[in-house]
Amino acid sequence: MDERTLDAIIARHDAPAGRLLGILGEIQNQEGYVSRETLEMLSEKVGVRISQLYGLATFYSYFTLRPVGDHVITICMGTACHVKGAVAILEALEGLLGIKSDVTDDGKLSITTIDRKFTVEIARCFGACSMAPVLRIDGNLYGYATPEDLPGILGEYGWKP
Amino acid sequence: MIQQEIPGKPITVTINGKEYRANEGEILLSVAIREKIEIPHLCYEASLDPYGACRLCMVEVVRKGKREMATSCTLRAADGLEVLTDTPEIVKHRSILFELYLAEAPKSDVIRDMAARYGVTRTRFLKRIEQGDPLGNKCVLCGLCVRACSEIMGAGAINFINRGPYTVVNTPYYAPSRDCFGCGACVRVCPTNAIEMEDAGAERVMKSWSGTRVPLSPCECCGRYYAPRELSASVLARLDTPLKEEIARLCPECRGKHIAREEILAKHGGSAKHA
Ligand code: SF4
Ligand code: FES
Ligand code: FES
Numbered sequence: 424m425d426e427r428t429l430d431a432i433i434a435r436h437d438a439p440a441g442r443l444l445g446i447l448g449e450i451q452n453q454e455g456y457v458s459r460e461t462l463e464m465l466s467e468k469v470g471v472r473i474s475q476l477y478g479l480a481t482f483y484s485y486f487t488l489r490p491v492g493d494h495v496i497t498i499c500m501g502t503a504c505h506v507k508g509a510v511a512i513l514e515a516l517e518g519l520l521g522i523k524s525d526v527t528d529d530g531k532l533s534i535t536t537i538d539r540k541f542t543v544e545i546a547r548c549f550g551a552c553s554m555a556p557v558l559r560i561d562g563n564l565y566g567y568a569t570p571e572d573l574p575g576i577l578g579e580y581g582w583k584p
Numbered sequence: 585m586i587q588q589e590i591p592g593k594p595i596t597v598t599i600n601g602k603e604y605r606a607n608e609g610e611i612l613l614s615v616a617i618r619e620k621i622e623i624p625h626l627c628y629e630a631s632l633d634p635y636g637a638c639r640l641c642m643v644e645v646v647r648k649g650k651r652e653m654a655t656s657c658t659l660r661a662a663d664g665l666e667v668l669t670d671t672p673e674i675v676k677h678r679s680i681l682f683e684l685y686l687a688e689a690p691k692s693d694v695i696r697d698m699a700a701r702y703g704v705t706r707t708r709f710l711k712r713i714e715q716g717d718p719l720g721n722k723c724v725l726c727g728l729c730v731r732a733c734s735e736i737m738g739a740g741a742i743n744f745i746n747r748g749p750y751t752v753v754n755t756p757y758y759a760p761s762r763d764c765f766g767c768g769a770c771v772r773v774c775p776t777n778a779i780e781m782e783d784a785g786a787e788r789v790m791k792s793w794s795g796t797r798v799p800l801s802p803c804e805c806c807g808r809y810y811a812p813r814e815l816s817a818s819v820l821a822r823l824d825t826p827l828k829e830e831i832a833r834l835c836p837e838c839r840g841k842h843i844a845r846e847e848i849l850a851k852h853g854g855s856a857k858h859a
Contacts, residue, residue, distance in 0.1 A: 459757060472740030472763055477756030481746045 424454055424461040433468055443471065443479060447486060455495070456487040484546045491542035492535045494580045497559040501548030507555040508569075515570035516543055519577060519584075540581065595663035600670070606661040613641050613656040616669070623669055624678065624698055626685075626775045627726040628657040632735060638726050640685075642677055643667045653677070675702075683707040691721035692776040718754060718792045722778035725751055729770035729779060739763050742770065742793055755794045764790060766798025766812035788812055803835035805842070810835035 429450070436445040446465065450457050457480050466473040480486045498504075498513050517523060520541055522534050535542040551557045554566025558576075565576055574584065592608030599621055606615045611634060616623045626638035634657040641656045646666040653673065659665075668674070682699035687709035689695050699705065713721050727744070730753055734740040741764035745752050755761040766788040771779045780791035783800065786809050790796040800809035801816055816832065830839050 462756075472734070472743075473756045474734075474740050474743035474761075474763065478743040478745060482744075483747075 424450060424458065424464075426464065428453065429461065429464055429468065433465075443469070443476065444483075447476070447480060451486050455491045456489055458490075459488075484544070487533055487542075487544070489533060490535075491533070491544075492539045494540060494561050495542045495544060497544045497546045499547070499549050499551075499555070499557045499559075500545045501552065501555075503548070503552035503555040504557055509556045511570055512556055512558060512568055512573070513543075513545070515573050519573055519582070541577075592661075595661060597661050597664075598666040600668055608660075608662060610661040611657060612643070612659040612661055612665070612667065615661055616656060621669060623656055624702065625657060626724060627728060629728050629732070629773050632728070632731050632773075634658045635727065635731070638681075638724065640678065640681055642674055643669050644671050644674060678702055679704050683709055685724055687711050689722050689724045689776055689778075692724070692778065694722075694776045695724065712749075718758075718780075718794070719752075719778040720780070720792075722776045723753060724776055725753065726775060727753075728773040728775065729753060732769040732773045733764075737765065737767055737769050739765050739767070741765075741796070754792075755796060758794045760794050760796040761790075764793060764796045764798060765815040765818065766790060766796070766800075767815050783809065785809065803838050804833040805838035806835060808835055 432446055432449045432453075435449070436442045446469070447457060450461055450465075454461070462476050462480065463473060465471075466476055480488060496516065498509055498516070500509050500513075520536050520543065522536055522543065532545045533542060546559075549557050549559060549564065551564060551566060554564070556566075556568050558565050558568050560576065560580060565572070568576075574582075592610065595606055595608045596603050597606050597612070597615060598604075599616060599619070604615060604619050606612075611628075613623060613625060613628055613634075614630065623641050623643065625641040627635055628641065634655075636655045636658045639655060642653050643656045643659070644651045644667060645654050645659065646668065651668070651671070651673075654667075656667070656669075659667070679702065682695075682702060682704035684707070685692075685695045686699055686704070686707035690711040690713050717723075725744070730743055733742050741761040742753055742755055745754055745756070755764070766781075768781055768788075770793075771781050778792065782789045782791055786800055786802070788798045788800055790798070798815075799813045801811055801813040802809050830842060834842060
């Protein structure tokens with residue numbers, strides 16, 4: 424992220440409460456991830472230690488530290504979704520996209536297809552448990568998902584078998 | 585932040601049926617420590633505000649015939665306060681916690697010995713052993729190092745990373761830290777001796793903190809490397825004493841000798857000027 428963009432984001436968040444999360448959220452939204460360079464620049468600008476920012480960025484599943492694909496698929500692995508079959512959804516997705524997910528050392532699963540079209544991530548509860556199991560693609564929620572639904576859903580985002 | 589404790593008025597508290605003198609408002613755990621009453625604890629550090637993270641220091645407070653559990657590191661002494669430290673409930677609670685800690689820090693001798701002292705020698709929980717863990721599978725995530733680093737030293741070099749079962753303490757990106765002074769406060773407060781630090785010639789290596797290296801400055805008198813350079817500068821900036829000069833140049837040992845020599849010179853009418 425370039426310095427001017429970051430300055431503009433910082434300027435929009437001047438209330439102390441939730442300030443850092445607000446800024447980090449905007450960075451995530453604009454860039455699709457929070458890069459190390461941006462985090463270091465932010466640390467300088469707001470006078471907050473990089474250890475604190477990194478702690479926040481690794482705590483919330485909302486943030487990604489690595490670049491992601493064109494479309495981000497987030498599978499909810501919260502309790503309700505887990506019970507309703509989220510693991511089967513994840514496995515089916517892996518099969519369709521030809522990826523093998525592996526939990527990284529931060530415990531955040533995040534894997535991107537080689538063509539950089541899709542990134543698969545997991546989250547803990549979207550707060551939509553009544554529609555479990557739930558997945559989200561680029562901000563669109565899909566409830567009551569089944570492995571059979573996936574090809575159709577992925578098709579909306581340009582996936583071809 | 586560190587609070588300046590003003591001793592409250594003298595009062596009496598009862599621990600396990602025996603009366604003890606204490607100051608009003610004093611932390612009950614510190615009364616117990618002073619009176620050599622054993623209460624296991626991991627996250628209490630007198631120079632930091634009590635935090636109540638490890639839950640090991642639980643005691644039962646007896647109030648109007650009723651009993652309730654409380655962490656003794658956050659409990660303040662008040663006149664007539666009555667606590668019990670070894671009731672069946674406490675023993676049960678403690679045993680489970682020790683089992684959890686044995687699984688969390690399977691390589692920690694401190695935990696092993698402490699648990700054994702309370703009769704817990706095995707755990708039913710899955711032991712978490714990670715190859716190459718920078719903290720040697722000894723960290724219980726009490727947070728004392730993080731707090732000493734930021735609240736006492738103002739360095740903020742380390743922090744919690746991740747969340748839930750993946751939580752660890754380290755430097756951001758597991759990269760050598762530019763914020764670390766190499767003061768070693770973390771090493772000193774760690775209850776499980778998990779943090780490794782080593783002085784190698786002109787450098788101090790914070791082995792557990794991603795191999796952060798900090799230059800040391802040598803004593804002008806004996807040549808021994810003795811203090812992190814950055815740290816001496818920042819401490820000196822805050823210091824206002826005629827000794828400032830000597831502190832900047834001499835290691836504690838040489839400083840002692842130097843001061844003694846000056847005193848002798850002064851007594852015998854010699855010059856007290858610095859050489
Ligand atoms: S390294 Fe030691 S002081 Fe730091 S959190 Fe772990 S146990 Fe506590
Ligand atoms: S558990 Fe998936 S939305 Fe709540
Ligand atoms: S010492 Fe009281 S909770 Fe850790």
